[in-house]
Amino acid sequence: MIISLSEVCMTPGEVKSLECPLELENLKFNGNSYKITNKPPMHLNITALSKTSVSIKGNADYTINIPCSRCLEDVACEVNCDIDLEYDLNGSYDEEMAYIEGNSLNTDSLIAEELMLNLPDKVLCMEDCAGLCPVCGKNLNRSKCDCDTFVPDPRMAAIQDIFKNFKEV
Numbered sequence: 309m310i311i312s313l314s315e316v317c318m319t320p321g322e323v324k325s326l327e328c329p330l331e332l333e334n335l336k337f338n339g340n341s342y343k344i345t346n347k348p349p350m351h352l353n354i355t356a357l358s359k360t361s362v363s364i365k366g367n368a369d370y371t372i373n374i375p376c377s378r379c380l381e382d383v384a385c386e387v388n389c390d391i392d393l394e395y396d397l398n399g400s401y402d403e404e405m406a407y408i409e410g411n412s413l414n415t416d417s418l419i420a421e422e423l424m425l426n427l428p429d430k431v432l433c434m435e436d437c438a439g440l441c442p443v444c445g446k447n448l449n450r451s452k453c454d455c456d457t458f459v460p461d462p463r464m465a466a467i468q469d470i471f472k473n474f475k476e477v
């Protein structure tokens with residue numbers, strides 16, 4: 309949805325309330341694309357603070373499919389999007405505000421940007437997810453495999469060293 313902020317500013321003090329749908333299907337982030345499976349319309353309040361400034365507020369929870377960090381299965385994650393900002397139409401142009409162009413607000417871009425900031429760093433499908441077999445790639449939550457995974461891994465060796473040091477203390 310594109311909203312003309314200069315139009316809102318014509319009547320200072322006025323609050324423009326709108327139900328703002330999210331048209332975006334996928335959230336693209338760090339070269340990945342995450343499907344947005346639940347996207348309720350966001351109730352957005354745009355207040356004309358003066359002839360040249362607005363406040364924009366809104367809040368909604370979206371559900372986004374993010375792969376488990378261990379087994380890569382999609383996990384439905386609820387991600388909150390809290391919008392609370394002020395914009396000065398005469399202010400200097402801020403490159404980070406990609407969602408405002410020529411005093412028009414692109415609500416899809418605004419919501420997408422906020423969602424990216426709130427994405428969880430690490431997602432697990434369950435606390436004790438067994439992950440993928442490092443040899444055959446099978447999802448070990450579903451079935452076991454016969455791979456010999458007891459190959460000494462240099463990274464594991466480092467961890468064992470740490471444990472050894474602990475004991476000595």
Ligand SMILES: [Zn+2]
Pocket residue numbers: 376377378379380381432433434437438439
């Ligand atoms: Zn998992």
Ligand SMILES: [Zn+2]
Pocket residue numbers: 441442443444445446453454455
């Ligand atoms: Zn295997």
